[in-house]
Amino acid sequence: MDLTKMFQFNADRSSYPELDANGKPIIDLSSHKYLKLWQGPQHPGVTGNMSLELTVNGDEIVESKTHVGYLHRGFEKLMERRKFIQCFPTCIRMCVAEPDPNEYILSACIEELSGIEVPETAQWLRTLALEMARLQVLLRGVPGQAGTFSLGLGYQWGNYIRDLILDRFEELTGGRVYHMYILPGGVRGLLPDGFKKRMEENLKLVDEFLVNINDLMYNNIVFKQRAVGLAVIPVEWIDQYGVYGPAARAAGIMRDVRKTHPYLKYSELDFEPYTTTASDVYARSLVRWHDLKMTVDLIRQIMAKMPDKGEIKAPTPNVMHWRIPKGETYVKCESSRGEYGMYMVTDGSDMPRRVNLKGPSYTHATALLERLLINANIADTAAIMVSLATCPPEIER
Amino acid sequence: MSIKDLLTPFTAWKRITKEPVTIRDPFNDRPGAERYRGFHKNDVNKCIGCGTCEDICENEAIDMVPFKDPISGDSGLRPRLDYGRCCWCALCVDVCTTNSLTLSNEYTWVTVDPEDFRYTPGVDKKAWDDNEKGWKKPEGSYEFYNINRVEMHHLHPEDRDKSFVEMVKGYSREQAIAEADRCVECGICTATCPAHMGIPEYIKAVRHEDMEEGLRILYETNPLPEICGRICTHKCETVCSIGHKGDPLSIRWLKRYIADNVSSDKYKEILNTKDLSNNHKKVAIIGSGPAGLSAAHYLALMGYQCTIFEQYEKAGGMMRYGIPEYRLPYDSIDKDIDYILSLGVDIKYNTRIGTDITLEQLNKDYNAVFAGTGLHLGRSTGIPGSDNEHVYYATDLLRQITAGEEIEVTDQIVVIGGGNVAMDITRSLARMQNQKFGKVNIITTALEREKNLPADLEEVVESREEGAIINPGWAPQSIEIENGRPVGLHVIKCNSLFDDTGRFNPQCDITKKEFFPGSMIVQSIGQGMDLSFVNEDFKKDLEFGSRGRVVTNAYFQTSVKWFFMGGDIIEGPDVIHGIANGHKAAIGIDNYIQGIDFTPAK
Structure with a gap:
């Protein structure tokens, strides 16, 4: 029995619409050949408050526009009227799912501009918190890709283990979702007693999960049929569209800030980010599976190498009127979605003059997604969006 | 793709034998973690209402509201939380100057009235008040400000035990800024200082290296900053909120730092006292101690022509004749006094009331008389x-x-x-x-x-x-x-x-x-007071209270309307009370001479 043929459907999509001399589609809505279809802002397939204005011909997308503006909270602007310490609870919501990189880049900007050295123990704890954040994101993100094709089972498995990781966050930081742990100068607590043991128990579950999800997703004929060859990002687009992180690594471009520009304690850890070349949804998902595996390994390495005691916070000026000399900096780290950076300008006052966040979703979910959706099937919209790890809150800070 | 891809996903069925992982009763089976950031608790008897929690809260979730049982060195306020605004970042806990504010690990609270979610921890009793777990400020050196004082350089005992050279050397620029940085601007010092000096404001001026602004703030309430900056009894430091878990701020030395760093020839320009008006009214002041000098200073600013009568050959009273030079050098006294005299204040040395000139004569020649004669006996x-x-x-x-x-x-x-x-x-x-x-x-x-x-x-x-x-x-x-x-x-x-x-x-x-x-x-x-300058007839008109002190009203007016008294003979004894009394009396004298009715409470 030729299974490949059994599940094959016509991959040769229609040639509508015709393109004009500039390569733009000629869409005449009055021809009744086209339909406008909105996906979002309230839609389970959209990972946050954002909207895609699709023009479809049958079930094929001929044009897509990304609309943002449903979530605008103006955090960057708010920070211009906040003392530096008050930016700390503000910044974490810039990417809700993975708040720790927000805390880290804000703290690192402030520390760099005011010349503060973070103690050794705090640097290890920061590295741990950032990897734990990646772990809890990928525990949903990896099976979530199958979820977009209606395979929700793996997502339930991942979410349970994620809850256990949030328990570890709760005992380390005092919070489950908004950890507010990495603050300017250091971190807010040492590891509680028995933390490493409990973490190791959780990591064993992740090991098991990695095997199970491999069986469920990556060796699944339906998943393969839908994901392989879908939304291929040609390698020359990587720079043109500003593609980062797992999406770039799936196209064979090694982009991982942890490796290329090591920060915190990453230079002391042994790891090699996975790359592949297929650059389709399957490849991007596979890169994330390997990322998850690597994160588990990194957490084990960190827990083995980190000191148990030590200073957790460098002395800072009085936070109530902490003035930072005039200057500007850009600090970046690797979030689960790719390079995540903050540009901060200070003018010598007790508030930042300008803060700008640079996250991968901004480029991935606007220009790149609009391009990738052309000629895709409506049913694949969510899969393509999720494969780019789109986080709308990070687009609209 | 192969047959394996078709069959492998079915391995998921093996999980059907696993136990469910759901927590059946999370309200009871799932307490928050040891350092969970749950609902607020406040030890209201430890809290001093400094309001630093209110200042740091970026969500404006904390309001300081009146508290019924304040203690000394307390603002009389306590933080009230608004859970419609709070984001549980716990910065309020970490910044708390007394460590009285903490969070419990309680995280479920059901109530029908939304107003309940605005409450004053510690005052409004809650189920989690006795919950020992939850977020507390991390232990160790984790602080949001330096709780240790910047050391002041003193002469070593062997360098000072033979001489009267000033032993406290004063702060350098870097030291002063570092010390001023520790202030959280709660203002409890201002409330406690008898003269109600603008302490957080002048400390801010030190931080911003604006000595001129600092001097202006000092002179609003205290015309003897060089002196007070050295020998004040610093009640402000006793109540300083930072002192509750560390060393209080060196408020006195910071005041001295400002005064030391402004040249006396710039005083008039900075304080805008080059051209003072003259209302052609005269006030006699007996004694050139802190009370007398303070009264003279503020009266001179109001345009009064003041004459100080001093029994010794130099001005300063107890500050000069009671405090040794190694604590208060004479040139510091002179700097403060010379400025006050330069405002047109006249001083008659070696003149004793009662023997050289009588009080009755003063009454005839002047519109009012202020006596700050101190405790010299x-x-x-x-x-x-x-x-x-x-x-x-x-x-x-x-x-x-x-x-x-x-x-x-x-x-x-x-x-x-x-x-x-x-x-x-x-x-x-x-x-x-x-x-x-x-x-x-x-x-x-x-x-x-x-x-x-x-x-x-x-x-x-x-x-x-x-x-x-x-x-x-x-x-x-x-x-x-x-x-x-x-x-x-x-x-x-x-x-x-x-x-x-x-x-x-x-x-x-x-x-x-x-x-x-x-x-x-x-x-x-x-020491006792020497009232020999007041003759017996006049004494009969004065009202005396307990311990032989003359009774005055809040503006230090005695029962004889034109006669005001202040300083150690009324309150204290210390310099800052004298300064505060002199300032208040100056306002009282102004009101009295202008015929404005003032009926103070005292």
């Missing part, structure tokens, strides 16, 4: 032998030292008294003994026990560093006299000073005796 212990000519009063000796008069210094001295004046005379005589004999042999004894000594701790410590023996807890009994000279002091152990009702009632143990040898005895057990 030494008090005697009254024990046998205290009338000997070699038994002295500390105030007399201190005045004579300042005046440059020759005083008797023997090689063995006993000082009776445990206050700051006793320490002043001890340390002055110790220096003189060192100069004369090359060694110190001085015993200072007091009724109070070590921990209750009225003198500042630093004074006691420094006296000991300079070689004096401070031996408190003894009651003087008699002075042994041989051949017309004292040879020592007999004392017995004093166990307690006050009885259960708080009345002064020393309890002594006569079986525990001690003899302190000394060929010179100094008594420093307090």
Whole structure:
């Protein structure tokens, strides 16, 4: 029995619409050949408050526009009227799912501009918190890709283990979702007693999960049929569209800030980010599976190498009127979605003059997604969006 | 793709045998973690209402609201939380100056009334008030500000025990800025300072290196910053919120830093006092101590022509004649006083009211009179032998030292008294003994026990560093006299000073005796006022209260309308009360002369 043929459907999509001399589609809505279809802002397939204005011909997308503006909270602007310490609870919501990189880049900007050295123990704890954040994101993100094709089972498995990781966050930081742990100068607590043991128990579950999800997703004929060859990002687009992180690594471009520009304690850890070349949804998902595996390994390495005691916070000026000399900096780290950076300008006052966040979703979910959706099937919209790890809150800070 | 891809996903069925992981009753089976950031708790008796939590809260979720049982050194406010705004970042906990604010690990709260979610922790009783778990400020050196004071450089004991050179060197620029950085601007100091100085504001000026602004703020409430910056009793530092878990701010030294760093020839320009108006009204001021100078300063700013009558040949009163030079150098006194005199204040030295000019005459020549004559009369212990000519009063000796008069210094001295004046005379005589004999042999004894000594701790410590023996807890009994000279002091152990009702009632143990040898005895057990400048007829018009003090209203007006009194004879005794009294009296005098009705509460 030729299974490949059994599940094959016509991959040769229609040639509508015709393109004009500039390569733009000629869409005449009055021809009744086209339909406008909105996906979002309230839609389970959209990972946050954002909207895609699709023009479809049958079930094929001929044009897509990304609309943002449903979530605008103006955090960057708010920070211009906040003392530096008050930016700390503000910044974490810039990417809700993975708040720790927000805390880290804000703290690192402030520390760099005011010349503060973070103690050794705090640097290890920061590295741990950032990897734990990646772990809890990928525990949903990896099976979530199958979820977009209606395979929700793996997502339930991942979410349970994620809850256990949030328990570890709760005992380390005092919070489950908004950890507010990495603050300017250091971190807010040492590891509680028995933390490493409990973490190791959780990591064993992740090991098991990695095997199970491999069986469920990556060796699944339906998943393969839908994901392989879908939304291929040609390698020359990587720079043109500003593609980062797992999406770039799936196209064979090694982009991982942890490796290329090591920060915190990453230079002391042994790891090699996975790359592949297929650059389709399957490849991007596979890169994330390997990322998850690597994160588990990194957490084990960190827990083995980190000191148990030590200073957790460098002395800072009085936070109530902490003035930072005039200057500007850009600090970046690797979030689960790719390079995540903050540009901060200070003018010598007790508030930042300008803060700008640079996250991968901004480029991935606007220009790149609009391009990738052309000629895709409506049913694949969510899969393509999720494969780019789109986080709308990070687009609209 | 292969048949394997079709079959492998079915391995998921193996999980059907696994136990479910759901928590059946999370309300009871799932407490928050040890350091969970749950609902707020506040130990209201530890909290001083400094409001730093309110300041740091970026969500404006905290309001400071009145509290019914405030204690001394307390703003009288407590934080109220609004859970419609709070984001549980716990910065309020980490910044808390007293560590009274914490979070419990409680995280479920159901109520029908949304108003319930606005509450004052510790006042509004909650189920989690006794919950010991939850977020607390991390232990160790984790602080949001430096709780340790920037060390002030003092002369080492061996460098100072022979000379009257000023022993406190003052802050450098970097030190002052670092010290000023510690302030959280709660303002409890301002409320406590008798003169209500704008302390957080002038500390801010130090931080911003704006000495001119700093000086302007100082002179709003205190025209003697050089002096106060050295010898103020700093009640502000006693209540400083940072002092609850660390060292209080060196508010006094920061004040001195501002005054030291502005040249006196710029004062008039900075303080905008080059052209003062003149309302052709005259005020006489008796005594050039802090109260008199303060009154003269603020009256001069209002356009009054003030004349100070000073019995000695230099101005300053007790500040000059009572405080030794190593604590308060004369050029610092002169800097403050010269500026006040430059505002057109006239001063008549060596003029004593009652003998050189009468009070009645002043009443005729001036629109009002202010008396700040201070406590200059030494008090005697009254024990046998205290009338000997070699038994002295500390105030007399201190005045004579300042005046440059020759005083008797023997090689063995006993000082009776445990206050700051006793320490002043001890340390002055110790220096003189060192100069004369090359060694110190001085015993200072007091009724109070070590921990209750009225003198500042630093004074006691420094006296000991300079070689004096401070031996408190003894009651003087008699002075042994041989051949017309004292040879020592007999004392017995004093166990307690006050009885259960708080009345002064020393309890002594006569079986525990001690003899302190000394060929010179100094008594420093307090001072009394000298009202000899007021004649008997006039005294009848004055209203006297308890302990022989003249009764005044809140503006220091006596029962004789044109006669105002302030300073140590009314309140204190210390410099800052004198300054505050003088300022208030100046306002009262202005109102009185202008005929404005002021009926204060006192």
